[in-house]
Amino acid sequence: MNADATDLGRRIRRLRQERGISLSELARRAGVGKATLSGLExxxxxxxxxxxxxxxxxxGVPLAVALGPNPLIQGTAVHGVLLHVFQDEAVTYELYRLVVRAGGTQISPAHHQGVTEHITVFSGTLQAGPVDSPLLAGPGEHITWPSDVQHSYAAIGGQDVHASLLMRYPHP
Structure with a gap:
């Protein structure tokens, strides 16, 4: 067993139990198989x-809470490094360095109510945002959207996109 996977699983289980949610119920709500969630935990x-x-x-937690210290994130088309987590009374922010690989598209599930994403593109052309109305940004441009809906990321053209992603999570 991978120590990082074991630590991640323990954090997910603890968060689930603190909220009084059964494994089956969390799997149903998240749209993942119960066996997948059990294996993760x-x-x-x-x-x-x-x-x-x-x-x-x-x-109802930011991704960084589950990932723990110094996480790398890897999705279908997105590779990111968490640079910093900061908080104030009402909001938690996660700042990522992001690469969206050319030729791929990543579909991400909705985050909880009120979460927003803010991306600044440094190189390449990015199409991202709600699946039904994506936004386009090139070098030096910024896009933002409420990410409590299914959303996507894609590099347009043959070049990887290099960007920063700021996730904004309001506290309940």
């Missing part, structure tokens, strides 16, 4: 980024 499965976002959204 036991540290025997390496979850996709999409699965982690679905689970943390249903737990």
């Amino acid at each position: 036991n540290g025997t499965r390496n979850p996709t980024l999409e699965t982690l976002w679905a689970v943390t959204a249903q737990l």
